[in-house]
Amino acid sequence: MARIIVVTSGKGGVGKTTTSAAIAMGLAKKGHKTAVIDFDVGLRNLDLIMGCERRVVYDFVNVINGEASLNQALIRDKNCNLLYILPASQTRDKDALSQEGVGKILDELKKEFKYIVCDSPAGIEKGAHLAMYFADDAFIVTNPEVSSVRDSDRMLGILSSKSRRAEQNEEPIREYLLLSRYSPDRVKLGEMLSVDDVQEILSLHLLGVIPESKSVLNASNSGTPVILDEKSDAGQAYADIVARYLGEDRPHRFIDEKKGLFGKLFGGK
Amino acid sequence: MSTDSQQNDHHSPVLEFKSSTFSVPVLVLVSNDAITIEQQLQGKIHLAPEFFKNSPLVFDLQELNKHDLDIDVTELINIIRKLGLLPIGIRGGAAQQNQQALELGIPVHSGHSTAVSSGTQKQQTPEPEAATPEPQVVAETATLITHPVRSGQRIYASGDLIILAQVSAGAEIMAEGNIHVYGSLRGRALAGVQGNTEARIFCSDLQAELISIAGNYKISEDLNGAVLNQPVQIYLQNHTLVIKDI
Ligand SMILES: Nc1ncnc2c1ncn2[C@@H]1O[C@H](COP(=O)(O)OP(=O)(O)OP(=O)(O)O)[C@@H](O)[C@H]1O
Numbered sequence: 001m002a003r004i005i006v007v008t009s010g011k012g013g014v015g016k017t018t019t020s021a022a023i024a025m026g027l028a029k030k031g032h033k034t035a036v037i038d039f040d041v042g043l044r045n046l047d048l049i050m051g052c053e054r055r056v057v058y059d060f061v062n063v064i065n066g067e068a069s070l071n072q073a074l075i076r077d078k079n080c081n082l083l084y085i086l087p088a089s090q091t092r093d094k095d096a097l098s099q100e101g102v103g104k105i106l107d108e109l110k111k112e113f114k115y116i117v118c119d120s121p122a123g124i125e126k127g128a129h130l131a132m133y134f135a136d137d138a139f140i141v142t143n144p145e146v147s148s149v150r151d152s153d154r155m156l157g158i159l160s161s162k163s164r165r166a167e168q169n170e171e172p173i174r175e176y177l178l179l180s181r182y183s184p185d186r187v188k189l190g191e192m193l194s195v196d197d198v199q200e201i202l203s204l205h206l207l208g209v210i211p212e213s214k215s216v217l218n219a220s221n222s223g224t225p226v227i228l229d230e231k232s233d234a235g236q237a238y239a240d241i242v243a244r245y246l247g248e249d250r251p252h253r254f255i256d257e258k259k260g261l262f263g264k265l266f267g268g269k
Numbered sequence: 270m271s272t273d274s275q276q277n278d279h280h281s282p283v284l285e286f287k288s289s290t291f292s293v294p295v296l297v298l299v300s301n302d303a304i305t306i307e308q309q310l311q312g313k314i315h316l317a318p319e320f321f322k323n324s325p326l327v328f329d330l331q332e333l334n335k336h337d338l339d340i341d342v343t344e345l346i347n348i349i350r351k352l353g354l355l356p357i358g359i360r361g362g363a364a365q366q367n368q369q370a371l372e373l374g375i376p377v378h379s380g381h382s383t384a385v386s387s388g389t390q391k392q393q394t395p396e397p398e399a400a401t402p403e404p405q406v407v408a409e410t411a412t413l414i415t416h417p418v419r420s421g422q423r424i425y426a427s428g429d430l431i432i433l434a435q436v437s438a439g440a441e442i443m444a445e446g447n448i449h450v451y452g453s454l455r456g457r458a459l460a461g462v463q464g465n466t467e468a469r470i471f472c473s474d475l476q477a478e479l480i481s482i483a484g485n486y487k488i489s490e491d492l493n494g495a496v497l498n499q500p501v502q503i504y505l506q507n508h509t510l511v512i513k514d515i
């Protein structure tokens with residue numbers, strides 16, 4: 001059975017698109033045919049992060065309006081032939097998406113793909129609503145700060161009451177916490193919430209911690225999802241996340257501060 | 270509203286139209302950001318919960334439209350209703366916004382009008398918000414919630430309310446009877462909302478933003494360190510809230 005994953009947060013700029021690109025690539029690399037959809041109509045940046053912006057001819061809205069077929073609009077990824085991207089339109093306004101239209105496209109995608117990753121726009125308005133409405137699983141991307149955690153909590157409330165699964169009284173959406181842009185040093189200084197703090201507030205299953213990392217910017221500049229940078233900490237964090245999601249048991253990393261040279265020499269915590 | 274409907278009928282009249290002036294709060298919006306609107310509105314309500322409870326409200330979009338800021342009227346109405354206010358009019362809306370409002374039964378007011386009919390039916394009890402975890406009925410008088418109550422969600426129970434999970438900051442739980450929370454209580458808990466002064470709140474970890482029994486409330490700032498993060502019960506004694514550990 002195909003599964004629809006929504007990557008959502010409420011708050012903007014927390015790493016949803018970075019995460020969508022990384023996990024879609026990760027799932028495809030593990031051999032699962034995967035599609036990733038940009039729901040951020042009007043902004044459109046998933047294609048930049050996937051490095052396929054020059055190949056965009058048709059978009060999500062064209063397909064909904066029947067101006068192009070799904071196969072015409074889907075772009076095959078340059079690094080992995082099991083991964084396809086459905087870009088958002090930059091020129092339309094957010095009303096171009098309708099629940100019925102989105103539902104039809106997802107149904108069609110479900111016939112061909114194992115995983116469908118929906119990159120949600122920020123906020124809790126229509127775009128975010130449509131991105132999560134049909135989801136089976138939700139990846140809640142949160143930064144370790146109070147406002148982001150609060151917005152995530154808000155989004156969790158919406159998932160549990162306004163999604164298709166909730167409305168039809170089906171088994172609820174499975175919710176996973178992805179704590180992103182985590183910096184153990186800043187947690188230690190009291191500038192950020194710790195993993196424990198966030199889990200205490202949200203009481204949610206932690207799928208993984210993604211460290212604050214320069215590799216993310218490098219990856220988006222070069223148009224390759226950071227998970228392909230296997231040497232990078234963020235890349236490894238996303239690889240762990242994909243593996244855990246697929247059922248592997250991997251210990252959590254990137255939660256404690258890096259030991260400097262001093263720490264390495266003298267060991268201990 | 271004029272009185273031109275007075276015609277000499279054969280039957281004695283059973284009704285009449287009267288013109289009358291009401292004072293209704295008008296919500297003037299200067300931003301179209303739904304999250305911020307909701308947060309700030311909630312903040313205002315927080316300051317005077319009894320005043321705002323079930324209060325009629327006219328919302329004014331003139332400023333927004335002046336600056337070409339579009340807003341989803343349906344969503345706005347939902348937010349207003351969710352916060353326990355009863356929207357009874359839109360003012361300064363664009364044609365399409367007025368249409369949206371009309372479809373939801375909200376009358377359109379012209380900019381200068383002050384008279385507002387009281388035609389909207391007043392709800393005796395706030396309706397349980399759509400955005401709530403599925404409540405299960407335990408006994409005839411108790412509502413059982415097994416999922417966390419998240420920020421922005423609101424639960425109303427006409428009897429007792431039992432929650433087996435946490436209540437997040439920004440969530441609101443209300444019961445005409447007692448409230449039991451077997452998780453952290455970080456949001457707002459209002460027991461005895463229809464005036465039952467015997468109602469109590471029990472919780473295993475008190476971190477609430479607000480606690481209230483029959484309209485007597487304390488906000489988090491009033492809670493002293495000795496009761497914070499503790500299992501407590503809260504009840505009324507001589508119109509004062511008493512918080513005791515259990
Ligand atoms: N782990 C990380 N370390 C450092 N920078 C990061 C990390 N994750 C994301 N960023 C940076 O944060 C910014 C926002 O990321 P991204 O676009 O993925 O967020 P978003 O949630 O999709 O934003 P929006 O709400 O606008 O859609 C980008 O500049 C990105 O490079």
Ligand SMILES: [Mg+2]
Pocket residue numbers: 016017018040045119120121
């Ligand atoms: Mg994004």
